[in-house]
Amino acid sequence: MAESDNSNCLKGYSYAEPEIQQFVKDFSKLILEDALIPQTDPNTRVLNFKQPLDLQKFLDLEIYEEPIPREKLLELGKKVIGGSIVPGHPHFFNTMYSAIDPYSLFGAWLTEALNCNVHTYEVAPVMVTLENYIFKKISSVIGYPDGEGIFCPGSSFSNLTAIHLARFRYNSTLREKGMFTCEPMTILKSEDAHYSIEKGASFLGFGTDNVVTIKTDDRGRIIPKDLEHKIRQCKQNKCAPIMFMATCGTTVLGSYDDLEAVADICQRHNVWMHADGAWGGGVMLSDKLKHLTKGIERSDSVAWNIHKMGGAGIQCSVFVVKEKGFLERCNAYRAEYLFQPDKIYDTSYDIGDRTIQCGRKNDVLKLWLMWKGRGDKAMGARIEKAFENAAYLTEKLKLTEGFRLVLPEFQCTNISFWYIPPRLRGQNETAEWWKEVGKVAPAIKGRMMLKGSLMISYQPLSTKGLVNFFKVIVGNPVCERSDMDFIVDEIIRLAEDV
Amino acid sequence: MAESDNSNCLKGYSYAEPEIQQFVKDFSKLILEDALIPQTDPNTRVLNFKQPLDLQKFLDLEIYEEPIPREKLLELGKKVIGGSIVPGHPHFFNTMYSAIDPYSLFGAWLTEALNCNVHTYEVAPVMVTLENYIFKKISSVIGYPDGEGIFCPGSSFSNLTAIHLARFRYNSTLREKGMFTCEPMTILKSEDAHYSIEKGASFLGFGTDNVVTIKTDDRGRIIPKDLEHKIRQCKQNKCAPIMFMATCGTTVLGSYDDLEAVADICQRHNVWMHADGAWGGGVMLSDKLKHLTKGIERSDSVAWNIHKMGGAGIQCSVFVVKEKGFLERCNAYRAEYLFQPDKIYDTSYDIGDRTIQCGRKNDVLKLWLMWKGRGDKAMGARIEKAFENAAYLTEKLKLTEGFRLVLPEFQCTNISFWYIPPRLRGQNETAEWWKEVGKVAPAIKGRMMLKGSLMISYQPLSTKGLVNFFKVIVGNPVCERSDMDFIVDEIIRLAEDV
Numbered sequence: 003m004a005e006s007d008n009s010n011c012l013k014g015y016s017y018a019e020p021e022i023q024q025f026v027k028d029f030s031k032l033i034l035e036d037a038l039i040p041q042t043d044p045n046t047r048v049l050n051f052k053q054p055l056d057l058q059k060f061l062d063l064e065i066y067e068e069p070i071p072r073e074k075l076l077e078l079g080k081k082v083i084g085g086s087i088v089p090g091h092p093h094f095f096n097t098m099y100s101a102i103d104p105y106s107l108f109g110a111w112l113t114e115a116l117n118c119n120v121h122t123y124e125v126a127p128v129m130v131t132l133e134n135y136i137f138k139k140i141s142s143v144i145g146y147p148d149g150e151g152i153f154c155p156g157s158s159f160s161n162l163t164a165i166h167l168a169r170f171r172y173n174s175t176l177r178e179k180g181m182f183t184c185e186p187m188t189i190l191k192s193e194d195a196h197y198s199i200e201k202g203a204s205f206l207g208f209g210t211d212n213v214v215t216i217k218t219d220d221r222g223r224i225i226p227k228d229l230e231h232k233i234r235q236c237k238q239n240k241c242a243p244i245m246f247m248a249t250c251g252t253t254v255l256g257s258y259d260d261l262e263a264v265a266d267i268c269q270r271h272n273v274w275m276h277a278d279g280a281w282g283g284g285v286m287l288s289d290k291l292k293h294l295t296k297g298i299e300r301s302d303s304v305a306w307n308i309h310k311m312g313g314a315g316i317q318c319s320v321f322v323v324k325e326k327g328f329l330e331r332c333n334a335y336r337a338e339y340l341f342q343p344d345k346i347y348d349t350s351y352d353i354g355d356r357t358i359q360c361g362r363k364n365d366v367l368k369l370w371l372m373w374k375g376r377g378d379k380a381m382g383a384r385i386e387k388a389f390e391n392a393a394y395l396t397e398k399l400k401l402t403e404g405f406r407l408v409l410p411e412f413q414c415t416n417i418s419f420w421y422i423p424p425r426l427r428g429q430n431e432t433a434e435w436w437k438e439v440g441k442v443a444p445a446i447k448g449r450m451m452l453k454g455s456l457m458i459s460y461q462p463l464s465t466k467g468l469v470n471f472f473k474v475i476v477g478n479p480v481c482e483r484s485d486m487d488f489i490v491d492e493i494i495r496l497a498e499d500v
Numbered sequence: 501m502a503e504s505d506n507s508n509c510l511k512g513y514s515y516a517e518p519e520i521q522q523f524v525k526d527f528s529k530l531i532l533e534d535a536l537i538p539q540t541d542p543n544t545r546v547l548n549f550k551q552p553l554d555l556q557k558f559l560d561l562e563i564y565e566e567p568i569p570r571e572k573l574l575e576l577g578k579k580v581i582g583g584s585i586v587p588g589h590p591h592f593f594n595t596m597y598s599a600i601d602p603y604s605l606f607g608a609w610l611t612e613a614l615n616c617n618v619h620t621y622e623v624a625p626v627m628v629t630l631e632n633y634i635f636k637k638i639s640s641v642i643g644y645p646d647g648e649g650i651f652c653p654g655s656s657f658s659n660l661t662a663i664h665l666a667r668f669r670y671n672s673t674l675r676e677k678g679m680f681t682c683e684p685m686t687i688l689k690s691e692d693a694h695y696s697i698e699k700g701a702s703f704l705g706f707g708t709d710n711v712v713t714i715k716t717d718d719r720g721r722i723i724p725k726d727l728e729h730k731i732r733q734c735k736q737n738k739c740a741p742i743m744f745m746a747t748c749g750t751t752v753l754g755s756y757d758d759l760e761a762v763a764d765i766c767q768r769h770n771v772w773m774h775a776d777g778a779w780g781g782g783v784m785l786s787d788k789l790k791h792l793t794k795g796i797e798r799s800d801s802v803a804w805n806i807h808k809m810g811g812a813g814i815q816c817s818v819f820v821v822k823e824k825g826f827l828e829r830c831n832a833y834r835a836e837y838l839f840q841p842d843k844i845y846d847t848s849y850d851i852g853d854r855t856i857q858c859g860r861k862n863d864v865l866k867l868w869l870m871w872k873g874r875g876d877k878a879m880g881a882r883i884e885k886a887f888e889n890a891a892y893l894t895e896k897l898k899l900t901e902g903f904r905l906v907l908p909e910f911q912c913t914n915i916s917f918w919y920i921p922p923r924l925r926g927q928n929e930t931a932e933w934w935k936e937v938g939k940v941a942p943a944i945k946g947r948m949m950l951k952g953s954l955m956i957s958y959q960p961l962s963t964k965g966l967v968n969f970f971k972v973i974v975g976n977p978v979c980e981r982s983d984m985d986f987i988v989d990e991i992i993r994l995a996e997d998v
Contacts, residue, residue, distance in 0.1 A: 008881035011874075015601065015811075015882075015977040017536040017588075022602050026536065029606045030528040037613045038515040038524065054849050057625055063633040065868075069875040075603065078872065079610055082865065085626045086614050090515075097623055102615040103513065104520050105573065108527040110612040112577055114813050115535045116584050117600040124949075125595055127555055128583045135561040155653030158858040166703055180707025186680040197835040201856045204831075205664055207705020209678025254837050307859075313513075315612050317861045333702075337695040339752050339959040344939075344968075346946040351552050358699045360656040361805075363815045363861075367580065370563075374576065376509075377567040383506035384513075441842075448844040451622075461837040470842075479513040 011069075025072050032076055037083045041090035041101060042480050044488070047454035048091045050084060057085055087457065092478060092485045093492075096457035098281055100478035102368075103313035105375040109368030110315040119361040120153075121340060121354030123347055130351050132366045139373075140306070140322055143286050145299025150329060151322035152356045153365040157280035160305035160321035161247060162202030165189055166358075167303060167323065168245035168274030169206070170332040177332070181207050188236045190214045190229065190246040193465045194222040196253055196278060212241065218465070221409055222257030224248065226267060233271050245274040250295050251282015254463055254473060256414025258282060261297030269300070277301040280319070282414045284311025288382035291389060294414075311385050311415070311477055314369045329356040384479045388415045391476045395486040402490050403427075404497075408463075408471050415476040420469075421446065421493055423500050440469030442500055447472075449496045456492050509567075523570050530574055535581045539588035539599060540978050542986070545952035546589045548582060555583055585955065590976060590983045591990075594955035596779055598976035600866075601811035603873040607866030608813040617859040618651075619838060619852030621845055628849050630864045637871075638804075638820055641784050643797025648827060649820035650854045651863040655778035658803035658819035659745060660700030663687055664856075665801060665821065666743035666772030667704070668830040675830070679705050686734045688712045688727065688744040691963045692720040694751055694776060710739065716963070719907055720755030722746065724765060731769045743772040748793050749780015752961055752971060754912030756780060759795030767798070775799040778817070780912045782809025786880035789887060792912075809883050809913070809975055812867045827854040882977045886913045889974045893984040900988055901925075902995075906961075906969050913974040918967075919944065919991055921998050938967030940998055947994045954990050 014022060040046050052060060061081055088094060090101025102110065120126045120133070133153070141149030154160040169176060169187065176184060189208060191199045193215045203213045214236060217228045229246060236243040246268055248259040261277065268275035277283075277298050283306035285291035286298070298304060302324050309318040323329055334355035341352050354360065373381060392415040399405040399419050404427065408418035421442055429435055443460035450456040460472050474489060512520060538544050550558060559579055586592060588599025600608065618624045618631065631651070639647030652658040667674060667685065674682060687706060689697045691713045701711045712734060715726040727744060734741040744766055746757040759775065766773035775781075775796050781804035783789035784796070796802060800822050807816040821827055832853035839850050852858065871879060890913040897903040897917050902925065906916035918937055927933055941958035948954040958970050972987060 008878075008884060011878035011881035012885055012977055014603075015599075016540040017532075017599075017602065018540045023532065023537060025602060026528075026532050026605070029609065030524075030532075033610055033613045034515075034521065034524050034528075037610065039521060042514040042516045051844075052625065053845055054621065054625070054629065057629050058633070061626065061629060063629070063868075065637055065871050065876065067876045069878055070873055072873070075606065075869060075873045078869065079606060082610060082626050083614070085629075087616065087623050087625065089615050089623070097617065099615065099617060101513075101515075102612060104515065104523060105512075107524070107612055108573065108577060111527065111609050112531055112535065112580060114600060114605055114608040114612070115531045116581070117587050117597065117814055118585060119595065119597060119814050123552065125585050125587070127550065127552075127585065128559065128580050131552065131555050131559060131561070131583075135556070139563055155657070155861065156857045156859050158856065159653070162856070176705075176707060177702045178707050178709045180684070180701070180710050181679045181705040182682065182684040182707075182710075184680065186678070196858070197833050198856075198858055201831065201833055201858075203678070204675045205704065205856045207674075207679040209674060209676050209680075211676045212678050212680075316615055316617050317859065333699065335695050335699055338962060339957070339971075342942070342959060342968075344942040346549075346949060347551055358656065358660070358696075358703045359654045360694070360696055361654050361815065363653065370561075371573060371576065373563050375568055375570070375573045378563065378565045380506075380509035380567055383509035386506060387510055444840070444842040451844060459837070461840060464836060470840075473837075479510055 028076060029079060032079055036080055041088045042092060044092050044485065046091065048093050048457045049087045049451065049454050051451045051454060052085060060085060090478065092481050093455065093488060094457045095474040095476060095489065096459045098310040098475050098477065099316055102315040103372050106314045106368040106372040109371035113364050113367045118364055120364050121361055123351035124345065126364065129364045129366055130353055132370045133353065136366055136370055137322060140320055144304055144322060146322065146324045148326045149322050149324050150326045151320055152329060153362070154319045154321045156317055157278065157305045157307050157319050158198035158201060160319055161196065161198045161276065161278055162206060163321055164247065164276035164303045164305065165202050165206055165245055167328065167332055171274060172242060172244045186212060186241040187244045188212045188214050188241045190216055190232060190243055192216045192218050192224045192249060192259065194218045194252040194255060194257060195247055195249045196280065199247055218257070221413065222252050222255035224259040224264065226260060226263040229264065230267050233267065233273060243271065243273050245276055247276045247278050250277055250279035250298065251414040253281060254416070254461060255409060255418060256282060256412065256416035258294045258413060261295060261300065265297050265300035275301040277304045280305050280307040281310055284385045288385050290386055308369055311388065312381065313384060314372055318365050318369050333358050387479055388476045391481055391483065391486055392417055394483050395474065395476065395489065398486060398490055404494065408468065417474045418471050420471045421497055423497050436469050443470040443472050445500050446493060446496050453496065456489065526574060527577060530577055534578055539586045540590060542590050542983065544589065546591050546955045547585045547949065547952050549949045549952060550583060558583060588976065590979050591953065591986060592955045593972040593974060593987065594957045596808040596973050596975065597814055600813040601870050604812045604866040604870040607869035611862050611865045616862055618862050619859055621849035622843065624862065627862045627864055628851055630868045631851065634864055634868055635820060638818055642802055642820060644820065644822045646824045647820050647822050648824045649818055650827060651860070652817045652819045654815055655776065655803045655805050655817050656696035656699060658817055659694065659696045659774065659776055660704060661819055662745065662774035662801045662803065663700050663704055663743055665826065665830055669772060670740060670742045684710060684739040685742045686710045686712050686739045688714055688730060688741055690714045690716050690722045690747060690757065692716045692750040692753060692755060693745055693747045694778065697745055716755070719911065720750050720753035722757040722762065724758060724761040727762065728765050731765065731771060741769065741771050743774055745774045745776050748775055748777035748796065749912040751779060752914070752959060753907060753916060754780060754910065754914040756792045756911060759793060759798065763795050763798035773799040775802045778803050778805040779808055782883050786883050788884055806867055809886065810879065811882060812870055816863050816867050831856050885977055886974045889979055889981065889984055890915055892981050893972065893974065893987065896984060896988055902992065906966065915972045916969050918969045919995055921995050934967050941968040941970050943998050944991060944994050951994065954987065
């Protein structure tokens, strides 16, 4: 191929160029001033809602043949910020994450600058070292004497990795033979557990029909008797029950399953016990709250999203297995181009075969720098504060006319409630009446999005026959009681004539 | 729960605090000065190798009960940088990625600051809009009239998603029923293709025994006749051949399969054609080079890692499907807590059900800002430059005593070769001789790591019976011909007495 006449296209890649150094300075400043500093100011908007077609126009999406100037790129960055939701805003209670902890941001930015892929010690020595350390630390938090783990791209992936491991323990020959000729297997989960199990069952070849759902009590916690019963039923039907997923903090009601009871049953029946602490696992960091996950050390594996309660940047999903070496036994393929045995260091540090991924984004640095910087005590205090805010809001809702809690008490830092507008108060609570109540949350949600003052999610809960209700998620450590008061006052304001 | 006495632990979370603003400024400066600027200086080291136990001590890993001061945190950041490999160094040729493009870094840092999760328009309006746009753009690059895609956590995941889709098209009822009762299915791949297919086959329930390997020619390209033959054989054996994965740029030899021939065969037999362009897909961006993927528009799906040749930050793995809506048909579960139908916008913009993940890290912003800033032409020029460097190095190796190319010509920007030290030259090339040659690359690699002057990978290639050889990956746009010269000269220097 002849030398290209591309020389003018090939500038601007080196950080040694003064213009590129200036560009890094300029965009760091822009991010700090436009995205980070304003986000914790309660007087700013949580969002500037635009309908999809309007946002498309606003963003100037089109990519052209020719480059655009760097100033224009900075302007586009401003637009991206302007069009985005602000999870770090003290009035954002919509989802389980909030702002990235500033210490974690340091780790996240450094991660991007180092641009390393975590599979071998050869190319990612620091990250491998940090991963090995952090999984020892997390194992000790869980109570595993000698656990091991990996970072997963989200907890859905962690949960389906648990299914994969349970299958391997049940019958390791399936790794080679596949599932075509084997007896059916089932996976068990509670009716309030996360839907990733159904997706995972379809993905991993079990099929959603082979997911068995366990009943929960009126607070959304597993009924152990039903688990025992369904496991026996599976065995009678010649469907091997290979795994039960217990939940530490369900997505909607924040329920913690009784892990001691679950562990007794799983042990008795030799069923892999996976604890999904994606949301509520954070309580393990607090001496005051860790009783909620009592018995978790008896599980076989744990999923935990430290980007939720823990404040690490998205994503920071850890998956921990009690039995050291099991991940690699299940997943290793020893690709010869990557895992050469004749290196100058102990190749047991080449950890890439712990996962079915190959290259893997580094998620450890942002976690380690944050945890190291804060210390254990503050990591727990952050979560205790969220629980205190949840307790305060719960009491406030009990005392304020028009609000009705879905559960008598909060269980995690999700607080679920209906708002009953004046026109619906004091009436017979017929099916028709509930139907009307179910329209209230979507209507108010629409108004809060248009006003940009507040973000709270709502949903129905079919398993309990409940119509749409609000679910406040408290997690941001910058939130104070005044922000809890704001939720109540603002809903009343928004609900006028609803 | 009583109010905690945690007040001193709960400072330092708000970007409104002047100390935290200063911290962001300090660590941005540190990253720019210590990690980014030095990386393109050829006079610095590519790595400062430390053995695992030494690195553990160096890093001061332990997390304590109490916080550490922010100055100390910055020092730790310096240590992380000091202990890390430098993929952006012009003498790093070890793996398929190099430095993150500065424009992409802007997007990556902004992504971390915005801390949003991509599943609904409600919480990620900008990212959903960008994803929809970028997959139109990428579809047009591939030649799909109306394709659709998702970002995956790495191309191994993309490849296994292709298997999942192929299975769904073959028999959509397996999503519910599972694979226990169905006739066996097989997945086909070339012997030089990536090992993610074996891992994926085990993960998805097919088993590695049901992966059928197709022979390649002496340049590592699929032999179409063997594909045809093996598909027929599968059918005769009542094993449905559901997918063939073609490769655009194999991991070791950089071979491009003949996609037109593959498409003819797959079409004839109604087999899902997946094109793994994780490594070599980047050539689609260049008018001069895109002939290498001729026929890719006839595939059913494409995997492409734009963090490799394209220079986006790790990870930026796109997976594109020709048939619009197919991803969602295969994966949707419509979790009621997330995909409420009664929102104030068109909920077809809630794209989270395209994947089996739930929350998903935003990988689009760093891609869109880079591509927008560079323009199509420069995106192609970057890749053409890498090919020009590869051509130059290949010629140089041909002319330099002691070097022997594995292939007569380079096929992609991986250049594979042996170095034959003086003591082994001019001898009979017996099995014993080759065994000796196979020890040379690991020995030189060890020396280059200890000296820190160069990073090149090596591996054997069992499928072709080849002993350890070096594989240089050229991709970094800051690399010049002088850096290619350096490879040759430095290997000769390092090989003294080897």
